[in-house]
Amino acid sequence: MGYDHFMLTIGSVEIGSPFVQAALSGYSDLPMRTIAKRLGCRFTLNEVVLDKFIMYPGKKNKRDLAMTDDMHPVGGQLMGSDPDVFAEAADVMVRAGYDVMDINFGCPVKKVLGRCRGGYMLGHPDEALAIVRNVYGAVSDRVPVTVKMRRGMDDSPEAERRFFEIFDGAFEIGVSAITVHGRTVEQRYKGPSKWEFLSTLKKYAGDRVVLGSGDLFRAEDCIRMLEQTGVDGVTIARGCIGNPWIFRECEALLAGRPKPDPPTIAEQRAVIAEHCELAREFFGDDRATRIMRKHCIRYASRHPSPKKVRRAFAEDVKTPKDWQNVFDHFYDSSVDYPAIPDDDAQLVAAGAEG
Ligand SMILES: Cc1cc2nc3c(=O)[nH]c(=O)nc-3n(C[C@H](O)[C@H](O)[C@H](O)COP(=O)(O)O)c2cc1C
Known part of the structure; x- marks a missing residue:
């Protein structure tokens, strides 16, 4: 094409x-x-x-x-x-x-x-x-x-x-x-x-x-x-x-190029953290926490352990400070996570929830 x-x-x-x-x-x-x-x-x-x-x-x-x-x-x-x-x-x-x-x-x-x-x-x-x-x-x-x-x-x-x-x-x-x-x-x-x-x-x-x-x-x-x-x-x-x-x-x-590799854990962390920070500046802490919960649950779909990460974002984050704990626990680039899956089944399943 x-x-x-x-x-x-x-x-x-x-x-x-x-x-x-x-x-x-x-x-x-x-x-x-x-x-x-x-x-x-x-x-x-x-x-x-x-x-x-x-x-x-x-x-x-x-x-x-x-x-x-x-x-x-x-x-x-x-x-x-x-x-x-x-x-x-x-x-x-x-x-x-x-x-x-x-x-x-x-x-x-x-x-x-x-x-x-x-x-x-x-x-x-x-x-x-x-x-x-x-x-x-x-x-x-x-x-x-x-x-x-x-x-x-x-x-x-x-x-x-x-x-x-x-x-x-x-x-x-x-x-x-x-x-x-x-x-x-x-x-x-x-x-x-x-x-x-x-x-x-x-x-x-x-x-x-x-x-x-x-x-x-x-x-x-x-x-x-x-x-x-x-x-x-x-x-x-x-x-x-x-x-x-x-x-x-x-x-x-x-453009006829191969599909890029899925985002690494480090890339995912950087983007999610930046999104959370932008939301905090824009909405204030309370509203940002509520709004980012929906986004973070979806971001979890690109993690090698989507269910655990989804649960952590959904249940453990009560204030913006709690985001950091999830990042440190699940998005630590020094940890050898399993290979990050290329989207397919996982993303389709996530999208179908909407
Ligand atoms: C949560 C959600 C909010 C949406 N909000 C709007 C909207 O504000 N304006 C609009 O034109 N379409 C809105 N849509 C429709 C989408 O833009 C799109 O047309 C629809 O989801 C079909 O695309 P998809 O099957 O790829 O998701 C919304 C869809 C969803 C799931």
């Missing part, structure tokens, strides 16, 4: 790589995105933010608008139901420095659907396109606008018709790319992401930029999705939680 073929560009923003860190609610905050960037990811998305929350000053709002010089290019993602509020919130995010404005029409969480947000929009093309139109009007003079969708509300022909009404309508308004997760809203995370739908869609889309999502747990999956479906890029979601090394693995495989 030729590397040059996959120089993803989203409107005016050159990404230069097809591998994107997906928006991940509860995960893809500034610390996680910083780690991904340092380990070679070229484009990351912030977790979805409710439009109303972005409008009102508060701790959460401040954190979602936080930006660092080395974060660019970065996408912000919004969810909401009122086209005017949505557009105002998009303007706030762009003024904060986000380089791409992404619109969430995919979230399958019941409460979100009940409040006419996220995946609800896939059943209501007029409402969805009113949001796209307003957001485009508000920020497209400064940044590209993109949309994230699932492949429909459900498997009915009506749902598919609505999907295409939104897909075509959004591109007609002027969006620069659409990311499609190959599951339906009804499906949530049950069953596979339908990659055949992505292949058909990309053929239909022609030059319009389509990114694929769903079941990308290993670097090999990402390459396979690019090859099999022809999408212009892939957004890596559960596959990069606790596994930021996936980006360098993807780049190597795409």
